[in-house]
Structure formats: C-alpha cells, structure tokens
Amino acid sequence: MTTLTDVADSVPIAEYPYVKVTFKLSQKQSRSTGYGNALLIGQYLENVKVKQGNTLLATPQKYSGSAYVAAGNTDTEYVFILNRNHIKTNDNPNILSIPIEFEVYTGISSFESQALMYGNFRIALTAQCLAEATDENGIANASNYIVYTNAKLIPEFIPVN
Numbered sequence: 042m043t044t045l046t047d048v049a050d051s052v053p054i055a056e057y058p059y060v061k062v063t064f065k066l067s068q069k070q071s072r073s074t075g076y077g078n079a080l081l082i083g084q085y086l087e088n089v090k091v092k093q094g095n096t097l098l099a100t101p102q103k104y105s106g107s108a109y110v111a112a113g114n115t116d117t118e119y120v121f122i123l124n125r126n127h128i129k130t131n132d133n134p135n136i137l138s139i140p141i142e143f144e145v146y147t148g149i150s151s152f153e154s155q156a157l158m159y160g161n162f163r164i165a166l167t168a169q170c171l172a173e174a175t176d177e178n179g180i181a182n183a184s185n186y187i188v189y190t191n192a193k194l195i196p197e198f199i200p201v202n
Contacts, residue, residue, distance in 0.1 A: 054125050055139070057170035061179050062139055064101070064119040069161040076163050083114025084155060085162065085191075086139055089143040091121050091128075098140075104177055122174050139168070147191050163188050 066085055067076040082089065082101075091099040101119035102111035112119050123139065130136045146152045152159075164187040169179030 054129075057172055057175045057180065058125050059171040059176075059179075060123045060128065060137060060139075060170045061127055061171050062091075062121040062123065062140070063165075063167045064121065065117065065165045067163050067165070068158070069163070071160075079117035080162075081115055081117060082112075082119060083116070084157065085146055086143045087146060089119060089141070091123060091139060091141050093127060093140055099123055107174065117160075122171070124174075125170075137168070139166070140168070145189065145191055147193075152191070153193075159191050160191050161188060161190050166176075 044117060064084050065079045067079055069075070070077050079111075089101050090097060097122040101116070101121055102109040102122065103112040103116050103118065109120060109122060119138075121141075125137065128137045128139055130138050131134070147159075166183065166186060167184045170181050171179040
C-alpha cells in the first residue's frame with residue numbers, strides 16, 4: 042500500500058476522478074546497489090490485482106496504441122486505472138490508499154524450473170491523476186516502491202544444537 046498524499050492534495054477529484062497506477066518489477070543486480078531492467082512480471086508474480094476488501098477494483102492492463110487492454114505474462118509493465126472515490130481513505134478524502142495484492146512464485150516447481158534467480162526484487166509504483174479513464178497520460182506524478190526478498194533456505198547450513 043502506498044499513500045499518495047501530495048498528488049491527491051494538489052489535484053481536485055472533480056477535474057481528475059481517475060488514477061493510473063503503473064507497476065514494474067526489477068531485480069537487484071549482484072555486486073551492485075542498483076536494480077536491473079524491468080522483468081516479465083508474469084514469470085515472478087501471479088494474481089496481481091487491486092482489491093478493497095472482497096471487491097475487485099482492477100486487474101492488470103497495458104496501453105496498446107490507442108486503448109487499454111488486458112496485460113499478459115510477457116509484459117514488463119502493468120497499468121491499473123482506478124476511480125479515486127474507490128481508493129480514498131475515510132479519514133481524509135485527499136489521501137489515496139491503493140491496496141495492490143499479488144503472490145510471489147517461489148520454489149522448485151514454479152521458480153527454479155524456469156532457471157530464475159533468487160534475490161531482492163523491487164516493485165516500482167507510479168501514480169498519475171487522469172481526467173478520463175481512457176487517457177494515456179495524466180498529471181501530478183507520484184512514485185514509490187516495495188522491496189521484497191525471494192530466498193531459498195538450505196537446512197543443511199543451519200546448525201542444530
């Protein structure tokens with residue numbers, strides 16, 4: 042969950058009732074402080090969606106020339122178009138809470154079988170306010186990220202006392 046107060050405070054809901062959230066995944070480079078190029082999200086994550094309780098608000102999309110279409114496993118960027126009224130908080134309508142859910146592939150069958158590397162991953166999120174849900178570009182960008190580690194424990198290396 043990321044809070045996008047600066048965006049919401051400066052952009053009136055009446056003029057910009059939608060929020061476009063972009064979602065990109067990258068992996069930390071070995072022996073480096075930086076993260077690499079965007080990864081194919083569908084190889085690393087599944088069931089990516091935005092939910093508010095039991096209500097599904099959005100599934101991944103991508104911009105395809107002139108319209109938003111469903112995103113697939115070969116995409117490096119997911120886009121979510123959200124109605125601002127569905128993601129504002131009760132305490133302050135200018136604070137937006139974006140509840141993104143996903144499951145991480147891990148283990149032999151779903152991760153190692155694809156010859157993927159364990160490590161640190163970063164999900165970069167960018168939000169823009171939109172005048173229309175079909176707009177490609179918006180105003181008032183805000184960015185944040187989530188970092189997670191996908192690791193394999195090898196019990197042979199854990200001492201038993």
